[in-house]
Amino acid sequence: MRLRNITGSREMIAESDFVVHEPKLLKGKWKARFENDHPIYIEIGMGKGRFIMDSARANPDINYIGIEKYSAVLLRAIQKMEEDPLPNVILIRMDAEEITDVFDKGEIDRIYLNFSDPWPKDRHAKRRLPSGAFLKRYDEILKTGGTIEFKTDNRELFDFAVEELETSPFKAERITYDLHNDPDMMIGNIMTEYEEKFSSKGNPICKYELVRR
Numbered sequence: 001m002r003l004r005n006i007t008g009s010r011e012m013i014a015e016s017d018f019v020v021h022e023p024k025l026l027k028g029k030w031k032a033r034f035e036n037d038h039p040i041y042i043e044i045g046m047g048k049g050r051f052i053m054d055s056a057r058a059n060p061d062i063n064y065i066g067i068e069k070y071s072a073v074l075l076r077a078i079q080k081m082e083e084d085p086l087p088n089v090i091l092i093r094m095d096a097e098e099i100t101d102v103f104d105k106g107e108i109d110r111i112y113l114n115f116s117d118p119w120p121k122d123r124h125a126k127r128r129l130p131s132g133a134f135l136k137r138y139d140e141i142l143k144t145g146g147t148i149e150f151k152t153d154n155r156e157l158f159d160f161a162v163e164e165l166e167t168s169p170f171k172a173e174r175i176t177y178d179l180h181n182d183p184d185m186m187i188g189n190i191m192t193e194y195e196e197k198f199s200s201k202g203n204p205i206c207k208y209e210l211v212r213r
Contacts, residue, residue, distance in 0.1 A: 009071040018081045019074070019091045028104035034063045034088070039109035042067060044096045044129055045116050049077030051192040052112075056086045058190065066091045067099070096129060096137075103141040111138055113150040115194040118157040130161035135168040139212060148210040151179065153198040158206035170210040179205040 013019055020026065026033050030040055039062050043052045046066035056064045066089065068074040074093050081089065094102065116129040126133040130150050138148060148170065152158050158177070165172055176182040179189065180199050185207060191199075199205055 009075045012075055013071055013078065013093055016078045016091075018078055018085075018089070019093060023092050023094060023102045024098075027102055028107060030063070030065070030103070030107060033090070036063070038063045038088070040065065040107065041110040041112065042099075042103075042108055043112040043114065044099070045069070045113065046077065046091075047073055047114075048193060049080050049091075051114055051190055053077075053080060053084070053086060053089060054190050056089045060088055062088065064089045067094055067096060069093070069095050096134070100137050100140050105140055106143040106146075108141045109143060109146050111142065111146075111148045113148065114192045115152055115198075116150075116157070118152075118154045120156075125160070128157065128160065130157070130164060132164045132168060135164060135170060139169050142212045144212060146212045147173075148212075149207065150210075151192070151195060151205055151207045153194070153203040153205055155204075155206065158208075162208065165210070169213055171213055173209045173211050175208045177204060177206050179207045185209075 014021065020033070031037055041055070041062055042065045044067045046052050046068050049066055052064050052066040056062070066077060068077065068091070071093060074091060077091055081091070092102070113129045119125065119127045125131055128134070150161060162175065174185055176185050179185055195205060
């Protein structure tokens with residue numbers, strides 16, 4: 001069974017206190033929702049939540065928002081939160097195309113893109129999360145000096161992502177085509193489920209870190 005087809009997942013999500021069900025109502029008010037003034041980091045396409053939850057445990061003074069499109073995948077993250085509730089994590093089920101409706105200008109400090117769907121067909125290029133179309137959305141919600149971190153094992157997608165930077169408002173601070181053999185960029189690295197799986201097979205992991213100018 002594919003995770004996205006689990007029967008009843010939407011109903012279970014609707015009952016979860018870990019999920020914000022009307023995120024557009026909180027645009028510009030997310031720090032009030034967390035009840036603190038800590039920085040806000042978001043992960044777009046968080047999958048089952050391992051990365052964002054490990055990050056939240058390691059950084060209790062940072063607020064994290066996990067965004068996931070597929071209900072059954074988000075359900076796995078909810079189940080993990082039920083086992084180990086984290087006060088600095090909020091989950092949202094939504095399409096990434098709606099982020100400018102959910103977050104205000106300069107409201108976000110960092111965006112994580114981890115092992116995003118490559119959308120390999122050319123006609124779907126604008127759906128790729130590191131595409132120029134999405135970089136424009138990120139530019140709207142990130143503060144000046146805000147950052148984007150993108151990791152993937154898909155070299156074609158990464159090459160595409162690097163090319164998209166040429167006309168973007170972002171500056172590449174660091175780029176590697178073999179993260180796990182780059183000691184500087186591995187400092188503080190928190191792995192995702194996919195990262196652990198692919199790197200164990202010997203697949204090199206590509207990563208860039210961008211800064212909003």
